[in-house]
Amino acid sequence: MHRTLTVLGWASLYSILVVGPLVLMLIGGAPRARGFWIEFSMALGFLGLAQLVVQFVLIARFKRVTAPYGIDAIMYYHRQVGTLAVLVILAHPVVLVIHEPAMLSLLNPAGGNWASRTGVWSAIALVLLVLLSNFRRPLRLSYERWRIGHAVLAMVAAGLAVAHVALIGPYVTAGWKFAFWTVFVALGMTALAYPRLILPLCEKRRPFRVVEVRPEAERVWTLVVEPVGHEGLRFEPGQFAWVKMESPFSIDEHPFSFSSSSELTERLEFGIKEVGDFTRTLPAVQPGARVYLDGPHGAFSIDRVPSAGYVFVAGGIGIVPILSMLRTMIDRGDRRPARLIYAVRSLENLAYRDDLEALRLRAPTQLDLVYVLEQPPEGWTGETGWITRELLEKHWPRERITRDVLICGPDPMITSVDSAFRHMGVPAARLHAERFDLV
Template identity: 35%
Template sequence: MPAAVLFLFYILVVCTPLALATVQGQPPRGVWDELAAGAGMAGLAILLVEFVLSGRFRSISGNIGMDITMRLHQLLARSAAVLIVLHPFLYRGQQSLDPRQSPPGSGALDFGFDGLWLGIIAWLLLGALMVMAIGRDALYRHEHWRLTHGVMALIVAALGVLHATRAGQYSREPVLTWVWGSLLGIAVLSLLWVYVIKPIWKRAHLWQVSRVRKLADRTWELRLVPEGHDGLRYAPGHFAWISIGRSAFSLNENPFSIASAPGDGSELRFVIKELGDFTNHIGEVATGTRAYVDAPFGALTLKGHESAAGLCLIAGGVGIAPTLSHLRALNAAEDPRPRLLIYGNRHTGQIVHGDELSQMARDTPLTLVHVLSDPPDGWTGETGFVRRDLLERYIDENARQAWVFILCGPPPMLHMVETALLEMGVPARHILSEQFSYD
């Protein structure tokens, strides 16, 4: 589904409660009361739709990228929180603490316990949820935070729906009550899909570690083979969530780009750097260890760019993994299009598959450019970082307009390179990048 269609669909869903409230024909109230009700309904709608922006639905993240999906999730969650937190303070109309003195429809709120106080509890829990999300890196292991975050968000959403349908003037109407119930049902199904249905599917599609070997400084290659099934259908540029030596229901998963090409057979290859937690012990994983794979994800594929005149691949560190997948697939297909690989590292000991890349440069239409920030004595290649002046030397005017540019590496490098390419006149639609850090 194209990104524009996804955006329009999102706006339609979020605005539906407001539109239904508008056409009810309720007696008009003061401006502040209407703003308060609108803010509450908009915030609740955004919160409910957040469950499908978790990053685990390929129809979404596969079109706009996992990093953009998660950034949207964060930004929209903050917007929902602001609307929900503010909305009770916006009411200005006459209210009565005695429901018998405020017939349905005569006031902005029903102060009965089963309506108003559900909202107060949801309001307080939402504040706690946002504080926990902001401090997640310092307070929790990711897998513990992930489960707590999902369950708390669902509780807040359920209480919010009950509050809206019992206390709100508009949401008590049957049609809007049905809409809130449907959105809550979708939220519940989203969590069930991620935490129950997918793990059951993964148990029926086991993988096994076939090889672990060191490639470079603190960098390893992990290979997985399917156990009792045909493997995975994916495209170059996709990545997978992997859990090794744990239950299919374990929340301890890590995202890694696939380095193999679809034509290499059923075996999956990954390039993994020691960065903490599981990755620090990747070299200790024994052959035969069972693994679970949730894939494919990502938007670094050539979908929509199949007719590009050439490819410029810019990688930093283990960002070489999806680049390798693209190059291996192009070579297997004997694709005649020119390609340029600019590969940045700190020193030569970090270069991954250097011999294979050099062989590609000799045998295929690949121009290989190594860039080292800490080069050894006698180094004659590029030094420093991937800067604009370096890009201008290797990318001519025709390539800037007709090629597709695939970027993968540390976030600072991605930001710098993308800015440089845009300043050089490369159309934004020709630049593909994705990262696993969303802050």
């Protein structure tokens, strides 16, 4: 109930922040009406700009904002709503030009006057921002470079848009209205400083030290850290943290899920797969190295979905948050039944098998483990291939209790497993997934 109210509260605040500025522009006398389409186009511009500013706050990792939804859901929402904001902003000149074709000449980035140029440049920055976000991989742009470029383009676009609003004039002739937009946009941009400046200052006082980096399977490692001079970090099983090596101000920070039990706060473990620049450096990290954590984040946790039992579905490195949930259940003496369906390519990729088997022995009630190998070795008697609907139906628990399903793995796997469960009649509200792919 409390969570539903919180979600509703934030959703209402979001709507007020997006629509409120437009309503403010009408207070104290709107300019002389210039026809429906012109005023409609202005409204689109203001709505789009307000939505853009709210994006800065959305991605600033304020825990109060992200906690009810989970930061991955917020990032997903940011992608969709950010694109919508850009389309709304682009519709502003399009409507104007359709209504008055003579205005087309003002869309020349080098022509027109400062009022039009600032608007056109802002729109160009926004189009670039959307293109780079959608084509980052084909363009082979590293995540870090893309992220810096994304923030700079967003700030440039918002700054130019405010200049455009001021220079165009009619709605902000009252000084307080221009001041409002300036402060509104500046506050939005300041929010971006929160994860870059304020959070790192807090993290600096709570460093961690690497205890060991242990191999688990082919290209999979466990990073073990312990707090230095503080009591550690409390988290819910299934959550994750942004990990930074050496400096809390490093822009090279990566989200990794805790693999350890949330009952142990003084020795934290992360399961990490080597996939690129950062993760490939992990095996060379020496014990004693400093680590800084921004977390916990995320809503993918059994603590958020109280249920009579669970079915976990993991693909590859997606096992990490699920392992944390299983370890926590056992440490808590949780008697609810759990079943894990865990798919990997080959036996060499089957990380944490020994740990899972040990958990099965310690489980106070039933913990079922189903391994699925895409390329099984000779003599393998377990499941093979991919996780299909047939396989899920075969292993769906028969007892008459309601179970929640938690899925983590590669994006295509999550999509197909989610769809298979829906076809099996599992209600959408009982299906929960965590995607490791934010962009």
